[in-house]
Structures are given as C-alpha cells and as structure tokens.
Amino acid sequence: MYSHGSESxxxxxxxxQEPELQKFYSRLIKLLQGKELGHETIDSLQRLHxxxxxxxxxxxxxxxxxxxxxxxxxxxxxxxxVLSSAVLRETLSPAGQEANYNQDISSQLNCHAASLLLxxxxxxxxxxxxxxxxxxxxxxxxxxxxxxxxxxTLPIVNTILTHSPQCLTxxxxxxxxxxxVDWLRYASTTQGSGASSGxxxxxxxxxxxxxxxxxxxxxxGDFFTVLCVGQGFTEDQWMNVYSFSVLRHWLLTFHSVxxxxxxxxxxxxxxxxxxxxxxxxxxxxxxxxxxKERLREKAFQYCQRLIEQCDRKAQKRTDTDLQKACLVExxxxxxxxxxxxxxxxxxxxxxxxxxxGRLSSDLSFARVLLPVAQFYLNHGEMxxxxxxxxxxxxxxRFPNELFNDPxxxxxxxxxxxxxxxxxxxxxxxxxxHFPNLLKFLAWDSPAVVDDFVDLLPSLVxxxxxxxxxxxLLDLPCLSATLLLQLRSMCLPISESGGRSLATMDxxxxxxxxxxxxxxxxxxxxxxxxxxxxxxxxxxxxxAADWPRVVQCAQTVPILLHIFFNTIITVADKALLxxxxxxxxxRSSLLLNIPKYIVEIHRVFSRQLIRxxxxxxxxxxxxxxxxxDFAGATSNVYSKEEIYTHVxxxxxxxxxxxxxxxxxxxxxxxCFEALEAVLFEITSSAPPPGTGCPAPRVITTLMNALAKLxxxxxxxxxxxxxxxxxxxNVSRSGSVSWCVDEExxxxxxxxxxxxWSLLKMPGVAQSVLNPPPxxxxxxxxxxxxxxxxxxxxxxTRLTQAHASHALLTPASPSAHTST
Numbered sequence: 001m002y003s004h005g006s007e008s009x010x011x012x013x014x015x016x017q018e019p020e021l022q023k024f025y026s027r028l029i030k031l032l033q034g035k036e037l038g039h040e041t042i043d044s045l046q047r048l049h050x051x052x053x054x055x056x057x058x059x060x061x062x063x064x065x066x067x068x069x070x071x072x073x074x075x076x077x078x079x080x081x082v083l084s085s086a087v088l089r090e091t092l093s094p095a096g097q098e099a100n101y102n103q104d105i106s107s108q109l110n111c112h113a114a115s116l117l118l119x120x121x122x123x124x125x126x127x128x129x130x131x132x133x134x135x136x137x138x139x140x141x142x143x144x145x146x147x148x149x150x151x152x153t154l155p156i157v158n159t160i161l162t163h164s165p166q167c168l169t170x171x172x173x174x175x176x177x178x179x180x181v182d183w184l185r186y187a188s189t190t191q192g193s194g195a196s197s198g199x200x201x202x203x204x205x206x207x208x209x210x211x212x213x214x215x216x217x218x219x220x221g222d223f224f225t226v227l228c229v230g231q232g233f234t235e236d237q238w239m240n241v242y243s244f245s246v247l248r249h250w251l252l253t254f255h256s257v258x259x260x261x262x263x264x265x266x267x268x269x270x271x272x273x274x275x276x277x278x279x280x281x282x283x284x285x286x287x288x289x290x291x292k293e294r295l296r297e298k299a300f301q302y303c304q305r306l307i308e309q310c311d312r313k314a315q316k317r318t319d320t321d322l323q324k325a326c327l328v329e330x331x332x333x334x335x336x337x338x339x340x341x342x343x344x345x346x347x348x349x350x351x352x353x354x355x356x357g358r359l360s361s362d363l364s365f366a367r368v369l370l371p372v373a374q375f376y377l378n379h380g381e382m383x384x385x386x387x388x389x390x391x392x393x394x395x396x397r398f399p400n401e402l403f404n405d406p407x408x409x410x411x412x413x414x415x416x417x418x419x420x421x422x423x424x425x426x427x428x429x430x431x432x433h434f435p436n437l438l439k440f441l442a443w444d445s446p447a448v449v450d451d452f453v454d455l456l457p458s459l460v461x462x463x464x465x466x467x468x469x470x471x472l473l474d475l476p477c478l479s480a481t482l483l484l485q486l487r488s489m490c491l492p493i494s495e496s497g498g499r500s501l502a503t504m505d506x507x508x509x510x511x512x513x514x515x516x517x518x519x520x521x522x523x524x525x526x527x528x529x530x531x532x533x534x535x536x537x538x539x540x541x542x543a544a545d546w547p548r549v550v551q552c553a554q555t556v557p558i559l560l561h562i563f564f565n566t567i568i569t570v571a572d573k574a575l576l577x578x579x580x581x582x583x584x585x586r587s588s589l590l591l592n593i594p595k596y597i598v599e600i601h602r603v604f605s606r607q608l609i610r611x612x613x614x615x616x617x618x619x620x621x622x623x624x625x626x627x628d629f630a631g632a633t634s635n636v637y638s639k640e641e642i643y644t645h646v647x648x649x650x651x652x653x654x655x656x657x658x659x660x661x662x663x664x665x666x667x668x669x670c671f672e673a674l675e676a677v678l679f680e681i682t683s684s685a686p687p688p689g690t691g692c693p694a695p696r697v698i699t700t701l702m703n704a705l706a707k708l709x710x711x712x713x714x715x716x717x718x719x720x721x722x723x724x725x726x727x728n729v730s731r732s733g734s735v736s737w738c739v740d741e742e743x744x745x746x747x748x749x750x751x752x753x754x755w756s757l758l759k760m761p762g763v764a765q766s767v768l769n770p771p772p773x774x775x776x777x778x779x780x781x782x783x784x785x786x787x788x789x790x791x792x793x794x795t796r797l798t799q800a801h802a803s804h805a806l807l808t809p810a811s812p813s814a815h816t817s818t
Contacts, residue, residue, distance in 0.1 A: 013054035025062055032068040045083040052090035061091050085116045127167040135172055151238050158246040165253045173254050177291035180243050185298045187240040191230030215314040227309040251336040296337050303330035324368050331371040338379055349383045366398055366408050370415050395433035400522050403439040413451035420458055434459045436522045442478040445555040460566040469582055470529040472559055476591045479552040480543035481519045506539040533589050544593045553596040557603050564607045576611050577621045584629050587642050605645040612649045619653040620661055631673035633680050636697055637690040644700050651704025664712050671708045671715050674701055685736040695743040699750055706754045710764040723755040
C-alpha cells in the first residue's frame with residue numbers, strides 16, 4: 001500500500017518519544033510567533049499532522065500551541081488554514097476549555113473551521129451546545145461586533161440540521177424561524193457600496209447607491225430577492241440569498257422538533273424597510289401568526305415573487321439560467337408549504353397552473369417542469385385540476401425528444417422512483433408509456449440501469465407483460481435506432497464511405513419506416529412485436545458492434561430476471577403460457593451479438609424451468625409448441641442451452657401425475673419426436689460449420705426417453721434397442737458425434753444404467769418418476785416416524801460431548817494417545 005519511504009516516515013512518527021515531542025512543540029510555537037510564516041512553518045505543520053495521525057491515540061497539544069493553531073484558521077494563506085484544521089481535527093481541546101475553544105473557532109468561520117467544528121462535536125450534547133453558540137452569533141447586530149461570519153454560520157447550522165435535527169430546541173427553532181423571516185422579507189432595497197462580489201448577482205456599476213433592479217434592468221418596486229441585481233450588496237441582502245438556499249431544507253425538517261410555538265409579537269412591521277408588496281398585502285395579519293406559520297407565509301410570498309420575476313426577460317444568459325434554477329427551488333418550496341398547510345393549495349395552484357401553461361411548449365424548461373409535475377401529483381386531486389396534459393408531457397415528449405439529456409434522465413427517473421406508489425395509484429398513463437421510458441435505458445444503460453432495477457416491477461402488469469418482454473429483448477435494436485435517428489438529422493442524405501451507410505439507408509427507406517417507427521413508439525398497445533422482426537434484425541446487423549448497442553445488450557439479462565421475478569407474482573397460468581411461447585419464438589429472433597444471444601438463452605432456460613415448476617400443467621398446455629421446438633434438430637446446435645431445458649421439462653412434467661389430461665398418445669408422440677432427434681444426431685456427423693452436439697444434450701434426451709418409456713411400457717423395447725445399439729456403435733471405434741473420450745464413456749455408462757433399469761418396469765417407474773414425498777423428504781418433521789426422536793437424541797449426545805470436551809483440559813499425553 002505504501003512505498004518504502006512512506007512506511008519509514010510512519011514508523012518514525014509512531015516511535016517518537018515524549019521529550020522529543022515536547023521539544024518539537026516548543027520549536028513550532030516559536031515559528032508561529034514570527035511575523036512571516038514561511039516554508040519551514042508549513043513543513044513543521046505537515047510533520048505535526050503526520051505525528052498525530054500516525055498513531056491510534058489522540059494527543060492533547062499544549063494550550064499555547066492549540067490557540068495559535070486556532071488563530072491560523074483565519075490566515076489569508078489557505079494552505080495554513082488546511083493544515084491547522086487538519087492538525088486540530090486530530091487533537092482534543094484542552095480540558096475545561098471546550099466552550100472557549102469553540103467560541104474562538106466560531107469567531108473566524110470559514111469552510112475549514114466549519115469542518116473542524118463539526119468534527120469536534122462528537123455527541124448530541126456537543127452538537128446542541130454548538131448550535132446554541134452559532135445561533136447566538138446570529139443574533140449579534142453589526143454594531144455589536146464582527147458579523148462577517150453570519151453568511152458562514154447559516155450553512156453550518158443547515159449541515160447540523162441534516163445530521164441531527166433533534167439537537168435544536170423549541171426555542172432555537174423559533175429563533176431561526178424568526179431570523180429567516182427577517183432575512184427573506186426585510187432585506188434592504190438599496191444597493192450596497194463597492195463592486196459586486198459576483199456569484200449570483202451581476203449588474204452595471206455606478207458610484208451612487210441606487211435602488212435594486214430587476215433582471216431586465218427596471219427598478220424593483222418590491223422587496224429584495226435572489227433575482228435582484230445591483231453593483232454591490234449589503235450583509236442582509238447576502239443573508240437573504242443564503243436563507244433562500246436553506247429554506248426548503250428547513251421547511252422539510254423543522255417539524256421534527258416537538259412542541260409548539262408561541263405567537264410572535266416582536267417582529268418588525270409589515271412595511272419596515274421595503275415597499276409594500278402586492279403579494280404580502282393580501283395577508284396583513286401574518287405578523288400575528290406563530291413563527292413557524294409566519295415563515296411558511298413569507299416563504300409563500302417570496303416564491304410567488306420569484307415566479308413573477310422569472311417572467312421578465314433577463315439581459316444576460318447566466319441570469320436566464322439563474323431564473324430556471326430559482327423556478328425549480330421556488331416550486332419545490334411551494335410544494336413543501338402546501339404539504340404542511342393544505343389551505344395554501346388553493347392560493348398556490350393558479351400560479352403553478354399559469355407557470356405550466358407558459359413553459360410547457362418550451363422543452364428547454366423540461367427540468368423546471370418536473371417540480372411542477374410533483375406539485376400536480378401531490379395536490380392536483382385536491383384542487384380538482386385536470387393533469388392529463390402534464391402527464392402527456394412528462395411521459396410523452398420528455399423521453400421521446402430528450403432521451404439523450406443525461407440530467408433530465410436522472411431527474412425524471414428519480415421523480416418516478418420517489419413517487420412510484422402514487423403514480424401507480426393515480427396516473428394510469430405511467431405504465432402505458434413504458435416504451436418511451438425505456439428510451440433512457442436504451443440510450444445510456446450504465447447510467448440508469450439502477451433506476452430501472454427499481455422501476456421495472458411497477459411496469460409489469462397483466463396487460464403490459466408480453467409487450468414489455470418483447471421490448472426488453474429489442475432494447476439493443478432500440479438503441480441502434482435512436483443512434484440512427486440522431487445521425488439522420490446531422491448527416492447528409494448520401495455519405496460515401498460511411499460505416500453505417502446501409503443501415504442509414506434502410507432507416508431512411510420509406511418501405512422500412514414502419515419497422516423503425518414501431519421501435520420508436522411512445523405508448524404501449526399497438527401490438528406485442530413486429531411481424532417482420534427478422535427483417536428488422538437483418539437491417540440492423542451492422543449495429544451489433546456499436547459500443548452503445550453492446551452496452552445496452554449487457555443490461556438486458558439483468559432486467560429479464562427482474563421481469564420474470566415479477567411476472568410470476570402478477571400473472572395467471574394463461575399469461576405464463578403465453579410467456580413460454582414468447583421464449584420459444586424469440587430464442588431465434590435476437591440481434592446478432594454472440595454474447596448477448598448466449599446470455600439470453602441462459603436466462604430463458606432458467607426461467608422456463610422455473611415457470612414449469614410453479615405450474616407443471618403449463619407443459620401440457622403448451623405441449624404442441626414445446627414438441628415442435630424439441631423436434632427440430634437444428635435447435636440442438638444453435639440453441640443448446642434452451643433446447644436442453646425444454647427436453648428436460650417434457651421428460652419431467654409430461655406425466656399423468658402432474659396433469660390428468662396427459663394421454664398415452666401424447667407421450668408416444670413426444671417419445672417419437674425426441675427419438676428421431678437423438679437418432680439423427682448420433683448417427684451422422686454434425687452439419688458443416690457446427691460442432692458436435694453437447695454431451696448434456698444427448699444425456700438429457702436419453703433420460704427423457706427413458707422417463708417417457710417408464711410411463712408407457714410399450715415404448716420400453718424401442719428405447720432399450722436404441723440404447724443397446726448406441727453401446728455397440730461406441731465399442732466399435734470412434735464416433736463422429738462425440739470427439740472427447742471421457743464424454744463418450746459417460747454417455748455409454750448412462751445408457752447401460754438406463755437399459756438395465758428398464759428391464760424392470762416397476763422399478764424404473766419408481767426411480768425415474770419418484771413421487772414428491774421422495775424427492776422432497778421431510779422426515780425430520782414427520783411425527784409418525786421415529787426419525788425426529790433419533791435426530792433429537794443424536795443432537796443432545798453431540799452437544800453433551802462437545803461441552804465435556806470444552807470443560808476437560810487435554811494433556812499432551814492424551815493428544816498423543818489419541
């Protein structure tokens with residue numbers, strides 16, 4: 001892990017003695033007393049950090065050194081801030097000085113000091129005392145002392161709230177609510193002196209303080225918000241910005257603190273420090289509300305003003321992006337406020353509805369409209385609002401036209417995951433639009449596959465199951481088609497030497513247009529699959545090695561397992577029978593990616609057996625299609641995995657013990673089909689371009705024939721004769737259908753065992769078709785036999801012997817004799 005030099009330094013740091021360490025402390029204190037802190041000081045601080053972090057024990061520094069390190073937290077050199085914070089994080093504060101220590105740090109807050117404060121607060125009590133200290137600092141007026149840390153204090157309080165909201169008392173919640181009201185609503189409306197600090201605000205410079213302006217350059221006639229601009233900004237205006245950034249988190253969290261609040265009667269008047277707001281004038285009695293309710297009211301007014309400001313045309317592009325970000329946050333805050341107080345839904349919905357009407361035609365606002373969709377989902381039913389247009393946009397146009405936007409994909413899929421139950425109950429369009437939603441997966445599978453692992457079960461219903469299965473199998477085709485769609489918009493009609501020219505020509509060919517349009521469909525219900533699917537696969541053969549298509553193909557087996565895990569729980573036997581037919585049909589209709597085909601066949605094989613075990617009568621229901629599949633010799637070479645399992649299912653479940661409809665005629669028909677295949681593959685060389693049949697295919701066929709013969713004794717002579725001929729042929733020399741000697745010996749040995757067993761039909765019936773109580777014994781639970789008593793007796797004897805061995809010390813001679 002470490003280089004030789006690094007290990008040597010760590011060993012030296014761990015081995016330093018206390019006298020030497022005290023000398024080092026003294027030398028470092030002298031260095032820190034100097035006016036200029038150069039490279040020697042930085043090197044010494046690095047050595048101190050190594051010494052402190054190389055041991056598992058926590059050291060306590062001398063008080064003088066500790067205080068000087070605390071003072072470095074406010075150094076203009078960031079490297080000194082980082083080193084002092086790292087060193088202090090490894091130490092304990094001097095005994096009895098914790099309060100002063102925290103006060104010293106909090107008086108010079110920056111990001112490094114903040115991380116140190118949180119690291120030193122190791123318990124709930126420490127966090128509570130730290131919160132009290134920080135909130136007291138927020139109460140200071142500018143004239144009372146340095147207030148430059150207020151903008152740094154609020155984010156720390158927000159971080160503490162994230163990890164431990166219980167550390168805030170009821171009085172502290174009340175205080176913070178009041179402060180947030182003041183910062184949000186009563187920031188000054190004149191520009192500060194000096195140049196703008198950048199960040200959120202940009203604007204023209206002027207020498208005289210002017211009123212704040214809107215983004216379109218007009219003078220603001222209302223209270224200050226994050227979307228106001230000017231040449232410079234005052235402390236309370238910056239706190240307005242910070243308060244807005246933490247407001248949603250505060251609204252979501254402060255209700256976890258128990259207890260109520262007393263009415264606030266000491267706040268400023270409604271018109272203090274600002275022009276009367278047209279929004280707030282509708283609620284002049286809000287100052288009489290308790291602090292929490294008053295904060296909700298002011299948050300409501302603030303967000304409505306932000307939405308109004310976003311109607312203005314910004315003069316700079318960066319301000320346009322800021323408007324979009326503020327719209328997202330404002331709608332989310334309004335949603336939180338309405339969740340807490342349902343009476344505000346009727347006040348908020350006209351504004352949200354107007355916002356949707358203004359933005360819905362512009363896809364550049366897609367990410368802004370997702371919080372609007374959340375608002376509709378949470379409150380649309382209460383407000384009796386028609387949400388069809390909203391869901392047509394979210395599930396229709398967004399995936400269809402913006403499938404290649406990674407940020408929208410992340411946020412839309414996150415929206416679906418967070419609201420999955422509500423969508424299933426209240427939005428029937430959700431499951432119907434799965435072809436559109438899967439475009440995100442087809443385009444960027446690695447980034448969104450985790451989301452679809454959670455979402456896919458909700459898309460599987462009795463009405464969508466078959467079409468969804470076909471769509472999952474066609475995902476690589478959809479990925480290729482999306483690529484072609486984008487390329488066709490960028491590339492010229494004819495491009496000489498283009499790699500995908502033939503595929504592109506097919507995509508642009510009107511005669512094939514319907515095939516690609518089916519893949520690009522937005523809603524389910526237009527058919528399970530494509531009639532000319534083989535033609536489409538041939539057209540897309542060039543796309544088999546495109547990286548995006550290959551990535552998409554790698555995720556399909558994972559999703560298929562999830563699909564089958566769900567379909568077994570929601571589908572009836574008739575639907576499962578149709579699923580089996582899809583497995584047989586699609587085993588030969590897949591995009592020609594060799595690894596993909598192998599993996600899909602493996603999934604099909606496992607799930608086919610699983611379905612048959614859950615409903616053994618499915619074999620009888622689909623016996624005609626299963627026999628057709630098992631009777632095709634070509635499947636032995638091209639679909640070995642699934643063919644083997646189909647043959648096993650026929651031999652295992654085509655029995656009257658599983659389904660009374662099973663007749664001797666059907667058993668004979670199945671026997672003859674499998675016998676013909678086994679005879680063909682063991683009597684001739686494999687077709688050109690293929691290898692020898694897999695040994696397990698041959699052994700599975702032999703076992704299936706023996707099982708069928710044991711159920712219809714008239715077939716025993718035929719299978720016995722075949723097995724004896726196979727034994728004689730193998731003894732005469734090498735055979736063309738098996739090149740491995742060990743495999744051939746195993747096949748012949750199994751044939752001899754089956755041949756011997758079939759000589760005794762009664763025994764063969766019991767061995768090859770055992771009843772369920774034999775294959776799944778539960779003798780240890782059966783009270784009618786002596787097995788439970790014997791097991792309990794043996795268990796007690798074993799435990800007694802083990803206890804005796806542990807309690808009796810063994811001597812060397814005893815071990816030797818043993």
